[in-house]
Amino acid sequence: MEQEIFNAESYSKMELLRFTTAGSVDDGKSTLIGRLLYDSKSIFEDQMEAVKSSSERRGDENINLALVTDGLKSEREQGITIDVAYRYFSTPKRKFIIADTPGHIQYTRNMVTGASTANLAIILVDARHGVVEQSKRHSLIASLLGIPHVVICINKMDLVDWSEEAYNRIKNDYKQFASKLNVKDVNFIPISALLGDNVVNESEHMDWYKGSTLMYHLENVHISNDHNHIDSRFPIQTVIRPHSDEYHDYRGYAGRVAGGVFKKGDAVTVLPSGFVSKIKTVEFAGKELDEAYSPMAVTMTLEDNIDAGRGDMIVRTGNMPEISQDIDAMVCWMDEKNPVRVNGKYAIIHTTRSCRCIVKEIVYKMDVNNLHKMEDDKDISLNDIGRIKIRTTQPLFFDAYNRNRFTGSFILIDEATNVTVGACMIRS
Amino acid sequence: MAYNINHLNELESEAIYVMREVAAQFEKPAILFSGGKDSILLTHLAKKAFFPAKIPFPLVHIDTGHNFDETIEFRDYLAKKLNAKLIVGSVQEAIDEGIATEEQGVNASRNVAQIPALLKAIEHHQFDALMGGARRDEEKARAKERFFSHRDEFGQWDPKNQRPELWNIFNGRKQWGEHFRIFPISNWTELDVWQYIAKENIELPKTYYSHVRPCIIRNGTILAVSEHVQAREGEEVKDMQIRFRTMGDATITGAYESDADTIDKIIQEVASARETERGNRADDKRSETAMEDRKKEGYF
Numbered sequence: 001m002e003q004e005i006f007n008a009e010s011y012s013k014m015e016l017l018r019f020t021t022a023g024s025v026d027d028g029k030s031t032l033i034g035r036l037l038y039d040s041k042s043i044f045e046d047q048m049e050a051v052k053s054s055s056e057r058r059g060d061e062n063i064n065l066a067l068v069t070d071g072l073k074s075e076r077e078q079g080i081t082i083d084v085a086y087r088y089f090s091t092p093k094r095k096f097i098i099a100d101t102p103g104h105i106q107y108t109r110n111m112v113t114g115a116s117t118a119n120l121a122i123i124l125v126d127a128r129h130g131v132v133e134q135s136k137r138h139s140l141i142a143s144l145l146g147i148p149h150v151v152i153c154i155n156k157m158d159l160v161d162w163s164e165e166a167y168n169r170i171k172n173d174y175k176q177f178a179s180k181l182n183v184k185d186v187n188f189i190p191i192s193a194l195l196g197d198n199v200v201n202e203s204e205h206m207d208w209y210k211g212s213t214l215m216y217h218l219e220n221v222h223i224s225n226d227h228n229h230i231d232s233r234f235p236i237q238t239v240i241r242p243h244s245d246e247y248h249d250y251r252g253y254a255g256r257v258a259g260g261v262f263k264k265g266d267a268v269t270v271l272p273s274g275f276v277s278k279i280k281t282v283e284f285a286g287k288e289l290d291e292a293y294s295p296m297a298v299t300m301t302l303e304d305n306i307d308a309g310r311g312d313m314i315v316r317t318g319n320m321p322e323i324s325q326d327i328d329a330m331v332c333w334m335d336e337k338n339p340v341r342v343n344g345k346y347a348i349i350h351t352t353r354s355c356r357c358i359v360k361e362i363v364y365k366m367d368v369n370n371l372h373k374m375e376d377d378k379d380i381s382l383n384d385i386g387r388i389k390i391r392t393t394q395p396l397f398f399d400a401y402n403r404n405r406f407t408g409s410f411i412l413i414d415e416a417t418n419v420t421v422g423a424c425m426i427r428s
Numbered sequence: 429m430a431y432n433i434n435h436l437n438e439l440e441s442e443a444i445y446v447m448r449e450v451a452a453q454f455e456k457p458a459i460l461f462s463g464g465k466d467s468i469l470l471t472h473l474a475k476k477a478f479f480p481a482k483i484p485f486p487l488v489h490i491d492t493g494h495n496f497d498e499t500i501e502f503r504d505y506l507a508k509k510l511n512a513k514l515i516v517g518s519v520q521e522a523i524d525e526g527i528a529t530e531e532q533g534v535n536a537s538r539n540v541a542q543i544p545a546l547l548k549a550i551e552h553h554q555f556d557a558l559m560g561g562a563r564r565d566e567e568k569a570r571a572k573e574r575f576f577s578h579r580d581e582f583g584q585w586d587p588k589n590q591r592p593e594l595w596n597i598f599n600g601r602k603q604w605g606e607h608f609r610i611f612p613i614s615n616w617t618e619l620d621v622w623q624y625i626a627k628e629n630i631e632l633p634k635t636y637y638s639h640v641r642p643c644i645i646r647n648g649t650i651l652a653v654s655e656h657v658q659a660r661e662g663e664e665v666k667d668m669q670i671r672f673r674t675m676g677d678a679t680i681t682g683a684y685e686s687d688a689d690t691i692d693k694i695i696q697e698v699a700s701a702r703e704t705e706r707g708n709r710a711d712d713k714r715s716e717t718a719m720e721d722r723k724k725e726g727y728f
Contacts, residue, residue, distance in 0.1 A: 016435035083587060085571045086564045088617045095435045097615055109592050116594040229431045237448040242481040250480060256445045256596070261431065285476035293431045297441040297448070297477070310452050334592050349597050352452070409595045418601035423594045 014090065017223055019120040020099040020147070022111055022138040027124040028155045032193035033087060033100055036215065039200035042089035083107070084114045093219040108137070108383040109334040112423050115141055116409070119223045120149040122214070127160045127190070131173045137368045139174075143181040144330055144385065144425060146405055148226050150186045151217060158192040162205040180371045182402065185221075189214050227294040228404045232260030232268075232316035233397075235351035235407075239309055240299060252283070252299040253308065258351060258406035259399070260316060261293045262300065267317040270308045271397045276317055277304040294406070311353035313397045321397045321407060327357075327390050328427045330401075333380050335414060335421035340380040340388060346421070348392060350410035355394040357412070363387040387427070400428030436624055443612040444477040445596060446575055450557050450610055451477075451484050453600040457557035457610075458515070460546075461487040463499035464675040465632055466561025469613060469621060471510055472630050486513035488558065490546050492538040493520045494656045494677040502633040517549035537680045547583045550607060557600065557608045565617045575614055581605040618673075619698050626691045635672050638689040643668040649682035673698075 021029050037043045043051075087098040099114030101107070115121060121142040125135050142150050152174055160166040167190045178186060189198055190209055197203035200215040212220075240252035262268075266279045280301045282289045292298040300314065308314070315321060333340055340362060348357045362378040365386040373387075380386040401408030412422030433441070447470075450457045459474065461467045474483045487507055491500075507514040519538050522528035522545040531537060550558065564571045574590055576598045591599055600608055613621070625632065642653040644663045650670060651657050656678045659665050670683035671694075688694045 014435050015432065016438050083572045083590065085568075086615065087571065088565045088615070090617075090619075095620075113592045113594055117596070224430055224432050227431070237445070238452045240478055240481050244480070247480045252480075254448050254477070256441060285479045295438060295441055296433060297444040299479075347601065349599060351597075352449075405595060409597065411594055411597050411599060413599055413601060418599070418603065420591050420594070420599045423592065 014093070014095050015223065016095050016097065017120060017218060017221070018097045018099065018118050019122060019218065020101055020111070020114040020118040020142075021122045021124070022101055022115075022141075027126050028193045029124050030100070032122075032124065032153065032155065032191070032199065033098060035193050035196055035199045036098075037087065037089055039196060040089055040091055040215065084110045091215070091219055096218065108141070109332070109423075111138065112141055112145065112332045112334070115145040115147055116405075116423065118145075118147050119226050120151065120218070120221060121147045122151045122153055124153050124155050125170055125174070127154050127156045127163075127166050127170065130170050131177060133368075135174070136177060139178060139181060139183070140366075140368050140371065140385065141332070143183045144332070146402055146425070147183070148185060148223070149221050150183050151214065152186065152188045153193075153214060154188065154190045155193050157190045157197065157203075157206065158195055162190075162203075164206070164208040167209070187211070187217060189217065228259040228399075228406075229293055230260055231321065231399060231404060231407075232262055232266075232319055233258040233321060233351075233399070233404065233407050234262060234300065234314040235353070236308060236310055236312050236314065237352050250301070251305065252301050253314065254297075254299045255314075255352065256297045257292050257294045259294050259404045260319070261291050262298075262314075262316070263291045264288075268302070268314050269317045269320070270302075270306055271313045271315060271321075271323065272395060273306070273308065273312070275304070275306045275308070277302040277306055279303075311351075313351065313353075315397070321399050323395050323397050325392045325395050326360075327392065327396065327398070327410075327424075328363075329388060329390070329410070329424040330427060331380065331386055331388050331412070331425075332423045333382060333384050333386070333421065334423065335419070336382055338414075338421075339382075339384075340386070340422070342378075345415065347413040347415050348390075348410055349413065350396050350398065351407060353394070353396065355392050355396075356415075357390045357392040359388055359390050361389040363389065388424075398426050401425035402428060436620060436627065439613070439616050439620055440473065440476075440624070442596075442615060443473050446598070446610065446612040447474055447477045447559070449598050449600070450559060450612075453598070454557040454608070456553065456555050457485050457559065458488045458553070458555050459483075459485045460558050460560045461489045461503065461514075462561070462675070463489065463495065463503050463633065464561065465621060465625065465636060466563065466613065468502075468506065468630065468632060469624065470559060470561050471506065471512070472628060473612065475510065483510055483512050485559070486515050488515045488517065488549060488553075488555070490517045490542050490549065491519065492542060492677050493518070494538050494679050496633075496635060496652070496654070496675065496678050496681075498633045498635045499675055506631075515549065515553065517545045519545045521545070522548060537677060539677065539680060543583075550583065555607060556602070557610055559610045559612060561613060562611050563616050563618075563621075564611075564614050573611055573614060575611055576600055577609045577611065578602065579607050579609060583607070585609075619695070622691070622695050622698050626695060633675070635675060636694070638669055638671045638686045638693075640667050640669050642666070643670060643683060650685065651681075652678060652683055654678045 085100045089096050101111040101114035123138050154170050171188045191198040198213045234255050236253045237255040240254050264279050269276050280303045282292045284298045344359050364373040364375045365377045365380050399407045408426045410424050411420050414421045459470050519541050523530050528541040528544040562570050574593045642665050643650050644659050671686045672683050688697045
């Protein structure tokens with residue numbers, strides 16, 4: 001067996017790209033992922049053996065690469081992806097986490113889940129059917145969830161004779177629709193996931209296409225600016241107090257930087273109290289750091305002994321977030337039983353802060369096919385997207401979602417069942 | 429000015445964020461400690477997350493009675509070194525009490541019998557959150573897990589009805605009697621784990637490194653000979669140079685022939701491996717959905 005020498009040094013310097021895949025039923029999404037894993041040699045022999053024998057049992061003609069990702073019993077039975085499955089692979093350039101999400105409408109909430117942490121979204125469009133309702137819904141979600149990069153993979157090009165015309169038609173249709181969306185970076189790639197064209201290897205059937213393959217794009221898209229490094233935000237998770245002789249007076253604020261840069265000596269304000277102090281140390285596991293930025297997990301100590309705890313936020317003085325009990329947000333509703341209730345009370349988690357809220361108003365429901373605001377239809381049920389106004393029991397410290405995904409997002413929880421029912425993005 | 433962090437630091441930061449959420453959101457959290465490298469990694473991360481304070485979690489070990497001696501020795505050594513409380517739940521005890529059944533037959537194992545012993549320990553100590561070292565890349569049912577995985581009052585997992593997990597917001601709210609299983613290193617791969625062990629110089633049981641010991645080959649799998657695994661008729665005991673990629677019960681954990689006796693050699697070996705690390709675990713090979721079936725019942 002051929003063995004490449006593995007370069008541990010370069011591996012430890014790789015960036016991490018998280019991407020999500022979405023498509024309608026039978027768009028070939030699982031096949032695409034199987035293809036990415038297979039052609040990048042990330043499927044192990046025992047996994048391949050298992051897939052081969054399952055394919056044979058099911059009577060599939062070729063090795064069914066979709067079986068690599070569909071893990072649950074009912075998924076294999078129905079041949080669809082039900083839940084988010086996470087897959088991992090790496091190339092010499094990057095390490096990737098795929099959130100493989102269901103295409104079927106009843107699992108849209110799982111798609112939103114996968115999208116919430118992604119840097120990039122792959123949306124599959126069947127070359128024979130063009131841009132359909134599901135492609136629009138998925139694009140809207142990618143846009144709402146602020147995924148910085150979107151790739152439209154026009155799949156099954158083999159079934160339209162590798163036609164440039166079909167590709168251009170879909171590209172133009174999509175552009176027309178997407179002009180109303182807030183996606184900055186969109187790319188179009190014609191592929192055949194089944195045969196592998198333009199996935200990892202360049203296609204020999206589409207000379208007219210001059211762009212890069214999907215893998216090349218994934219390896220090279222610029223992602224270092226996907227975090228906010230301007231507005232300094234540090235939600236406190238927990239306070240570290242060792243109560244030992246050696247660290248008798250130690251009081252460390254533990255958390256993950258949600259935005260901006262923090263350095264020793266910075267003047268900071270603690271919210272909600274408004275106390276002002278200076279950063280004494282930025283440290284991690286006993287080592288002092290020069291600076292900390294998103295998404296680093298660190299511990300900070302302050303010059304003054306301030307009463308601050310979980311749910312409070314340390315910000316750079318003069319660089320304040322918005323502070324309010326009245327929030328205007330887009331919501332993706334996830335409750336199977338009930339729609340959004342006006343005057344309904346919910347528990348809310350925003351950064352590390354938990355409180356309660358009441359829905360004051362449903363402003364509109366959005367028609368995901370044409371992005372129309374339906375102001376006379378205010379029934380926001382499972383998988384619907386709309387705009388709501390809420391009032392919280394305590395002030396939140398936030399930024400608009402399009403400025404910061406961490407401080408601009410919150411979830412709503414049904415207080416009777418404890419289930420997460422709403423994914424919310426704060427409007428600017 | 430570039431503010432980049434590499435993928436290992438990002439995974440570390442994510443895991444530490446999750447552990448701090450566990451400490452903040454739950455009353456009685458614990459670390460499920462198997463003695464394997466992934467749970468050893470968890471204790472290391474916990475130490476870093478709460479430094480200079482002590483780890484705010486006890487270690488819970490479900491002892492099947494079929495462990496490698498090295499696993500038990502290392503467990504006791506580590507708990508002492510970390511100054512952590514160690515709680516041991518016994519499968520033998522569960523069998524004696526009649527809440528678990530000893531499997532019979534030639535390929536019997538105590539793998540499934542761990543479930544009642546674990547659920548008993550949870551009830552007895554009233555743990556409301558148990559952290560485990562499971563990773564999504566290990567196995568296809570685990571690929572569907574959340575970081576915060578809700579369990580009902582029977583300890584069951586309902587894969588078709590999992591709570592959506594958005595951004596880095598974790599909803600740990602629950603009814604009395606329910607609990608959570610929490611997987612801080614969900615997004616790590618086997619290679620990430622080894623890279624991190626090398627970078628942080630984390631101590632591991634000797635069984636992970638190449639060594640010579642008496643073995644037999646059964647159904648194509650190399651098993652170490654021990655009190656629990658004896659040669660059957662037609663099986664030949666021979667000294668082999670092996671190492672383990674995972675550590676489960678001696679009765680079901682297959683070894684690999686390997687001369688990787690340093691961490692750098694292990695990393696080279698893992699990077700060029702053509703089989704998954706659980707590919708040699710008899711417990712996963714029982715059926716196509718063996719892991720999913722056990723998880724629904726309350727397995728790790």
